[in-house]
Amino acid sequence: MFSHQLVKEANPILEAIFDHPFVKGIGDGHVDDAALKFYVQQDFQYLSEFIKIYASIIPILKDRENMKFFAENIDFILNSEIHPHHVFCDIANVTYESLQHATPSPKAYLYQSHMYRAVRTGSLANIICALLPCPWTYNEIAKQLTATGKNTADNPFKSWIDFYLTDDEDADGGLTQKLFKMLNELSKDMSEEEINEAKGFFLKSTELEWEFWEQAFYQQDWRFTEIIHGGDNHE
Numbered sequence: 001m002f003s004h005q006l007v008k009e010a011n012p013i014l015e016a017i018f019d020h021p022f023v024k025g026i027g028d029g030h031v032d033d034a035a036l037k038f039y040v041q042q043d044f045q046y047l048s049e050f051i052k053i054y055a056s057i058i059p060i061l062k063d064r065e066n067m068k069f070f071a072e073n074i075d076f077i078l079n080s081e082i083h084p085h086h087v088f089c090d091i092a093n094v095t096y097e098s099l100q101h102a103t104p105s106p107k108a109y110l111y112q113s114h115m116y117r118a119v120r121t122g123s124l125a126n127i128i129c130a131l132l133p134c135p136w137t138y139n140e141i142a143k144q145l146t147a148t149g150k151n152t153a154d155n156p157f158k159s160w161i162d163f164y165l166t167d168d169e170d171a172d173g174g175l176t177q178k179l180f181k182m183l184n185e186l187s188k189d190m191s192e193e194e195i196n197e198a199k200g201f202f203l204k205s206t207e208l209e210w211e212f213w214e215q216a217f218y219q220q221d222w223r224f225t226e227i228i229h230g231g232d233n234h235e
């Protein structure tokens, strides 16, 4: 099955995500404030783009059930995904509002551009492959942290882990499985070339998830950010 192939090939990248100091820090209950702030600034901005990508899928869908599914996911990102951000803000002792005006860092820019590239191909499989590592890796992180005994009552990140752990219909676990199922269906009518193209989108997005943790941990912004972003806030 296509989904098994994707998970198998991406596995070393997922393992590297589990080993990343930011993710390990979530498990151990400590991440530097500067890393948490950089993450929320970039993620707030990233999720706004993610919503637009979800919206851009709707015109290429053929049935209402799928339209409902993607529309509900937009609602979920807008209204529920803010919870994990609040957890980071509370720990870093900053207001969420103060972190909502960032422009994309190089890696966030690359990740967003990668997703838009998938949209431009017009292929639903490519778009789902580019999107899926986002809910997939987070759900896997939450499961791994829980399985290794890190999701404890005294961990300040407990409610962040719990958020991505939930596996009910409306939450990420359910979403991940549904997207993998859609891919398995689509792959039945795809050529080897199309399968490889879609896989490329999935594997690159998985690495870009790793890069997202990395850039937040080391606060990697544009080298010439003053020049690039100037006084006005262009993207």
Ligand SMILES: Cc1ncc(C[n+]2csc(CCO)c2C)c(N)n1
Residues within 6 Å of the ligand: 043, 046, 047, 050, 073, 077, 081, 133, 134, 135, 136, 138, 172, 175, 209, 212
């Ligand atoms: C860089 C980055 N990657 C993944 C997530 C997690 N996430 C974002 S939207 C969503 C639901 C998808 O419909 C999930 C699980 C994040 N916050 N930031």
